[in-house]
Amino acid sequence: xxxxxxxxxxxxxxxxxxxxxxxxxxxxxxxxxxxxxxxxxxxxxxxxxxxxxxxxxxxxxxxxxxxxxxxxxxxxxxxxxxxxxxxxxxxxxxxxxxxxxxxxxxxxxxxxxxxxxxxxxxxxxxxxxxxxxxxxxxxxxxxxxxxxxxxxxxxxxxxxxxxxxxxxxxxxxxxxxxxxxxxxxxxxxxxxxxxxxxxxxxxxxxxxxxxxxxxxxxxxxxxxxxxxxxxxxxxxxxxxxxxxxxxxxxxxxxxxxxxxxxxxxxxxxxxxxxxxxxxxxxxxxxxxxxxxxxxxxxxxxxxxxxxxxxxxxxxxxxxxxxxxxxxxxxxxxxxxxxxxxxxxxxxxxxxxxxxxxxxxxxxxxxxxxxxxxxxxxxxxxxxxxxxxxxxxxxxxxxxxxxxxxxxxxxxxxxxxxxxxxxxxxxxxxxxxxxxxxxxxxxxxxxxxxxxxxxxxxxxxxxxxxxxxxxxxxxxxxxxxxxxxxxxxxxx
RNA sequence: CGGGAUGUAGCGUAGCCCGGUUAUCGCGCCUGGUUUGGGACCAGGAGGUCGCAAGUUCGAAUCUUGCCAUCCCGACCA
Numbered sequence: 001x002x003x004x005x006x007x008x009x010x011x012x013x014x015x016x017x018x019x020x021x022x023x024x025x026x027x028x029x030x031x032x033x034x035x036x037x038x039x040x041x042x043x044x045x046x047x048x049x050x051x052x053x054x055x056x057x058x059x060x061x062x063x064x065x066x067x068x069x070x071x072x073x074x075x076x077x078x079x080x081x082x083x084x085x086x087x088x089x090x091x092x093x094x095x096x097x098x099x100x101x102x103x104x105x106x107x108x109x110x111x112x113x114x115x116x117x118x119x120x121x122x123x124x125x126x127x128x129x130x131x132x133x134x135x136x137x138x139x140x141x142x143x144x145x146x147x148x149x150x151x152x153x154x155x156x157x158x159x160x161x162x163x164x165x166x167x168x169x170x171x172x173x174x175x176x177x178x179x180x181x182x183x184x185x186x187x188x189x190x191x192x193x194x195x196x197x198x199x200x201x202x203x204x205x206x207x208x209x210x211x212x213x214x215x216x217x218x219x220x221x222x223x224x225x226x227x228x229x230x231x232x233x234x235x236x237x238x239x240x241x242x243x244x245x246x247x248x249x250x251x252x253x254x255x256x257x258x259x260x261x262x263x264x265x266x267x268x269x270x271x272x273x274x275x276x277x278x279x280x281x282x283x284x285x286x287x288x289x290x291x292x293x294x295x296x297x298x299x300x301x302x303x304x305x306x307x308x309x310x311x312x313x314x315x316x317x318x319x320x321x322x323x324x325x326x327x328x329x330x331x332x333x334x335x336x337x338x339x340x341x342x343x344x345x346x347x348x349x350x351x352x353x354x355x356x357x358x359x360x361x362x363x364x365x366x367x368x369x370x371x372x373x374x375x376x377x378x379x380x381x382x383x384x385x386x387x388x389x390x391x392x393x394x395x396x397x398x399x400x401x402x403x404x405x406x407x408x409x410x411x412x413x414x415x416x417x418x419x420x421x422x423x424x425x426x427x428x429x430x431x432x433x434x435x436x437x438x439x440x441x442x443x444x445x446x447x448x449x450x451x452x453x454x455x456x457x458x459x460x461x462x463x464x465x466x467x468x469x470x471x472x473x474x475x476x477x478x479x480x481x482x483x484x485x486x487x488x489x490x491x
Numbered sequence: 492c493g494g495g496a497u498g499u500a501g502c503g504u505a506g507c508c509c510g511g512u513u514a515u516c517g518c519g520c521c522u523g524g525u526u527u528g529g530g531a532c533c534a535g536g537a538g539g540u541c542g543c544a545a546g547u548u549c550g551a552a553u554c555u556u557g558c559c560a561u562c563c564c565g566a567c568c569a
Binding site: 013014017028087088123152154156157158163164168170217236237238239240272273274275276277305307308309310341343344345346347348349350351353362364365366367374491 | 492526527528529530531561562563564565566567568569
């Protein structure tokens with residue numbers, strides 16, 4: 001991130017919106033708080049989705065699809081769940097429109113009122129568990145490992161492009177298990193899948209941990225999460241995996257017969273990541289010149305821009321470019337060739353920087369004579385001449401290097417922005433100044449957590465897994481504590 | 492839902508306080524030409540319910556009232 005950006009943290013929102021829109025990822029739509037994902041943004045999402053989907057299948061999951069509408073009564077079956085989602089549900093109350101009797105367009109037909117209202121899913125636990133009841137009778141039906149790719153609607157008070165839109169795309173995994181241990185293992189397994197995906201493919205380092213009771217998913221017994229740090233020093237929850245205990249099994253009466261013929265409730269998990277990940281990607285890596293996308297998920301990994309001087313050179317350069325493209329594609333590299341006459345090279349350079357394409361190759365007559373190409377990498381903005389001999393192998397190496405460099409850079413940033421605070425003054429000073437993650441002692445009570453939040457807007461992002469035990473005193477109450485937890489201001 | 496701000500061409504804007512010819516400028520767009528190694532240049536051209544409605548006035552982008560929308564901050568949240 002540039003120094004300019006650091007110094008105008010208050011403009012971060014605007015900077016972010018510009019990147020999303022000028023980088024061609026998305027717009028806000030005419031519909032309140034929803035977004036239009038443009039083809040380029042969707043291609044990015046597809047790459048992320050496909051990779052995640054592959055990882056889900058490798059861990060034994062299958063995809064399915066459940067209804068968009070949920071009868072209102074389903075939602076009330078699990079008490080904590082309804083508590084958590086009731087305030088943000090879009091509700092279908094009628095099924096028909098009619099011409100306004102006063103001639104003022106179209107109105108809702110009052111006679112078409114639904115007997116029972118339908119909720120547009122804010123998440124699918126209820127409708128899925130209502131179905132699982134019919135699918136599960138015996139221990140032989142378990143484990144049931146299912147994932148769904150879908151859209152959901154949450155009528156939040158305030159929206160923010162990619163991070164919190166009214167409608168968003170996500171995947172939600174819903175599994176049922178015979179034992180508690182198995183379900184806990186599944187919860188942790190999927191958290192690890194998320195962490196691996198975000199770190200390896202998105203090049204964003206994350207901290208794995210569990211949420212405090214007050215930050216838990218509505219209806220969960222334990223919520224695991226991955227937390228990432230954005231360039232403005234705020235944290236972003238990038239994914240969650242929930243151990244649901246037997247709450248939903250009991251609410252929807254999902255029992256199975258064990259080997260020794262006993263009726264027992266199943267143990268459940270659910271886990272999800274959303275298009276918010278695109279927001280995380282943008283805010284973690286991009287700079288003032290535009291997006292910077294990691295090679296492993298970038299819609300295009302390489303863009304080739306020919307530099308023409310007159311018509312006759314065009315044919316020669318096109319021919320050479322096509323050779324390069326063919327061999328890059330053979331190696332599985334996603335290449336875009338922009339030989340359009342509509343814009344000049346300089347404009348194209350700027351445009352593809354804005355779109356975050358990791359590697360740009362420029363090829364002109366001068367290069368042809370010297371048997372080289374000009375290779376520019378987006379992450380460092382370095383430009384080098386590279387011999388055409390062995391170009392493809394070097395590009396593969398370069399893409400790996402960029403991927404690794406982006407991760408390292410983000411990790412260095414996070415490490416630099418992670419600080420211990422041992423007293424209240426330091427804690428407040430860090431939040432208002434340096435930002436980032438703060439490791440501090442907490443007495444373990446919801447009251448203290450709430451007070452800290454009220455006074456500083458900082459929340460406990462998580463209690464990190466494999467946390468080292470350490471005796472200390474709570475930064476607010478001074479009461480004894482056995483470990484540090486991770487605080488930050490968050491999106 | 493509370494606080495603040497803003498609505499003028501596809502985008503970004505000037506004009507508004509202090510009402511007065513044909514609503515300013517830049518980008519983009521169209522046509523023709525010259526260009527092409529970091530967002531080209533010349534010439535010509537198209538594009539406007541000034542957010543909506545009512546009011547004041549000889550006359551409203553400008554003043555008044557109401558409404559709508561968007562953005563930012565807060566509460567809420569993946």
